[in-house]
Every structure is written in structure tokens, then in C-alpha cells.
Amino acid sequence: MNSLEFIVSHSSEVLAATREHLILVLISMAIASVLGVPLGLAIVGHPRSRAVALAVASVLQTIPSLALFGFLIPLPLIGGIGTHTAIVALVLYALLPILRNTYVGLTSVDPAILEAAEGMGMTEGQILFRVRLPLASSFIMAGIRTAAVITIGVATIAAAIGAGGLGTFIFRGVAMVSDAVILAGAIPAAILALLADFLLGRLERRLRVS
Amino acid sequence: MSHPIIEFRQVEYQISTISPQPILSGVSLGIHRGETIALLGRSGSGKTTLLKLINGLRRVSSGAVLVEERDIRDWDIIRLRRGIGYVIQETGLFPHLTVRENVCLIPELEKWPAERISSRYAHVLQSVGLSPALYSERFPRELSGGQRQRVGVARALAADPEILLMDEPFGALDPVTRAELQREFLTLRQNLAKTVVFVTHDVREALLLGTRIILLDSGRIIAEGTAQEFVKLDHPVAHEFLAAAELATGALP
Numbered sequence: 001m002n003s004l005e006f007i008v009s010h011s012s013e014v015l016a017a018t019r020e021h022l023i024l025v026l027i028s029m030a031i032a033s034v035l036g037v038p039l040g041l042a043i044v045g046h047p048r049s050r051a052v053a054l055a056v057a058s059v060l061q062t063i064p065s066l067a068l069f070g071f072l073i074p075l076p077l078i079g080g081i082g083t084h085t086a087i088v089a090l091v092l093y094a095l096l097p098i099l100r101n102t103y104v105g106l107t108s109v110d111p112a113i114l115e116a117a118e119g120m121g122m123t124e125g126q127i128l129f130r131v132r133l134p135l136a137s138s139f140i141m142a143g144i145r146t147a148a149v150i151t152i153g154v155a156t157i158a159a160a161i162g163a164g165g166l167g168t169f170i171f172r173g174v175a176m177v178s179d180a181v182i183l184a185g186a187i188p189a190a191i192l193a194l195l196a197d198f199l200l201g202r203l204e205r206r207l208r209v210s
Numbered sequence: 211m212s213h214p215i216i217e218f219r220q221v222e223y224q225i226s227t228i229s230p231q232p233i234l235s236g237v238s239l240g241i242h243r244g245e246t247i248a249l250l251g252r253s254g255s256g257k258t259t260l261l262k263l264i265n266g267l268r269r270v271s272s273g274a275v276l277v278e279e280r281d282i283r284d285w286d287i288i289r290l291r292r293g294i295g296y297v298i299q300e301t302g303l304f305p306h307l308t309v310r311e312n313v314c315l316i317p318e319l320e321k322w323p324a325e326r327i328s329s330r331y332a333h334v335l336q337s338v339g340l341s342p343a344l345y346s347e348r349f350p351r352e353l354s355g356g357q358r359q360r361v362g363v364a365r366a367l368a369a370d371p372e373i374l375l376m377d378e379p380f381g382a383l384d385p386v387t388r389a390e391l392q393r394e395f396l397t398l399r400q401n402l403a404k405t406v407v408f409v410t411h412d413v414r415e416a417l418l419l420g421t422r423i424i425l426l427d428s429g430r431i432i433a434e435g436t437a438q439e440f441v442k443l444d445h446p447v448a449h450e451f452l453a454a455a456e457l458a459t460g461a462l463p
Binding site for chain 2: 112113115116117118119120121122123126130131134135209
């Protein structure tokens, strides 16, 4: 049986797994954005906390994803088997691109514009929220886009700790030595990643200020 | 004579105590209400620093700067700056805001009522020769250099400040637009009766627009006077500036 026949004959199962996958990614991305953007705002003015935050996020990203899922299983509260553990791991992965791009975006604003804002009598908070943040928004969106593509890929491994999603087919396919079953998970995941990249890329361009 | 609106008292400014050459030294100067002061000097003479000491973007190393007879260290810096219009070369407009949003930013932060903001916007845009309706929704990138500079002046005037600081306001413009804006600025100045301090390295601009010209060299005020006095000055640096300007005119066919 080729993969297309498999997907068609198991369409409801594939659809359900895609939905599971998407929910996993959306929840993780929402949490990572809600944490990453304010964290980026907070570290702009503090060189020491900036170094620590960026280093921690970088190290987290170097941990192989299967290992990270494994490490989380024995942990109390955030660990264990199932969706919530997968979400914790995905959030940790998504954090770095969002945090780094927020920081880079905020610090790459033309100094002449910042000095004009200061000279006009804007307070530090007003400069941050009315000048820096809007001018950094396309950078931040680029970080979210990168994080989304990574998360969609890494989320396939979440099936290993019982979180479901498209990875279920991939693991099953590996066990059955069946390309058709692997592709039933891999193709929808690839389509999701391309779609996310395309849509968020459009959003990013709309936010860009030349 | 009344007290000066801006006063420099024995001002020294240096970036660090290690660097031997101060940016400004021994600067004392009183600027009176309604004057238009041209700070003239070569690159690195300290003229822009002098300007930035007035709105607190730079702080004196010793001496004092007073605005309305009060040391700027005793001012609430935000209040001080909102009472001083600030125009810089080209890049000062916020690229993510429309012309209207740029111009109305400070009145909005000052929580002016909407009607007052609207009428003020229309007024200042007209006074710099732009149609308020035509430009309100445009972004800075959609404007020419001259239009951007006009919007910059309108923004500085929006909250009706007593003092206007301009850092090479016409520096980045082509010669024709530049002459046009200079002429308009003369008319504008007569109508507004503000105190204006502007920085320039163009002696003709200084002579044309300034009611008083302050000549800076290596961080010191070396000469000052009205345009009539300035052209008769017996000072080598003043001669250099005048000679360079005449050379430029003499080069015309």
C-alpha cells in the first residue's frame, strides 16, 4: 500500500492526529510568546540578566529533543507522561528564537530616532512601548515564525511520551518498517510547517516598517 | 535687560575624565527671548553638544545651564523637554507613525482634548506650508526630504514650545529645497516669536537666519555678533568661513 492510499483509507485518523498536533503547537507557541516577548522587553536594559537569559535559552535548545522529553518525564508537576509534559518541552524550544529576536529587534532601532524621542520629552516607558516595540514588531514576528516551524517539527517527537499528534504515525511506521505509515505522519507535518512559515511570513512583512 | 531665557555659565563638557581634550570649555552665553541664535562651527567644534546641553540630552561636567532662570538639574527633565521643540536632520521622524501621529504625539501624551489637537495639527501643518488633509495619513517614507523636514518642524512646534532647538535642520536637503525652506523659516520665525537655537556649518545659512551668530572652534566660543558684525570680524576662523563661502559663490560662471 502506498502512502497516499494509506492516508486516504485512514483519513479520519490522520485528521484527528493533525488536529492534536496543531493544538499542541498552538498552546506551546502561545505560552512561549507570552513568556518570550515580555522577557525580551525586560532584559533590554539589563546586560547581566540579558546574558543569563540568552545563555539559558541557548543551552536549552542544544539539548536533543528526544533527550529533553526524557528528562522531563521524572520531574514532579511539569513532568510525567502526556500532553502537558510535551507542551513544557516545546515551550522551552520555542523560547530562544522568540526571546532573541525580541531582544535584537528592540536594540536595532536607529539611535537617532531614540534620541529624537528622548529629546522630545518621551519617558523611558513611552519610548519602549510607542517607539521601540512597534519598530521591533517585524523582528519579533520573525522569531515567532522560526519558533513555529521548529515546534511543528519537534512536536512529532511528543508522541514518544504519549502526547499524540502526527508523530504517532511516524513512530508506528518506524516500528512497522512502513514508509507509507511514516509518510502519513511526515507529510501533514511538513504541510503544516510550510503553511505556518508562509502565513507568519506574510504577517511579518506587513509589520515591517521601511 | 531682562533675564536670558537660556544661560550657559562657565560650562565644561567632556566625555571622560581620562580624555585630555574637553568637548566644550569655558562656555558662557546668555540667550534672550525672541533671539535666533546660529551656532556656527566646523565638524567637531562642539556645536551640537552645546545644543544638546539645553534639553538635557548631554549633562555638563562642570558649570551650569539654566533655562528660564532655573538650572536644568532642578527641572523635571520630561517637563523641560516638552517645553522645548527639537528638530534634527531627516531621521528624527518616527517611521511607523503617520504625519499626523508624528506631529500630534506630544500633545497626545500631554492629554490635550481631541479638538484642540486637531486644530493645532491643522495650524502647524499650514504654517510649514503643507496641506493638513493631504498629508495626515502619509508615512515619512512616502515624503520627499523637504516634506519630511517640514513635518519635523511642525512636530517640534506642535506643543507650542517657547524654545526651538534645530540641529542642522536643512543639512540633508538639496540646495534648491534648502533655500526654499530657509526663506520660509524666516517668515515663520517672524510670525512665531520663539527663541530659536540652531546648529549649522554653513556660514550663509547662519548669516541669513541668525539674529546672532556664535562661532565655535575646538569647544570654545571664539566670536559672536549679528550678521553685520560677523562679516567685519577680525578673526582667522571667521575669515576662513567667509572665504570658503565666497569661494563657493565665486566659482559660479
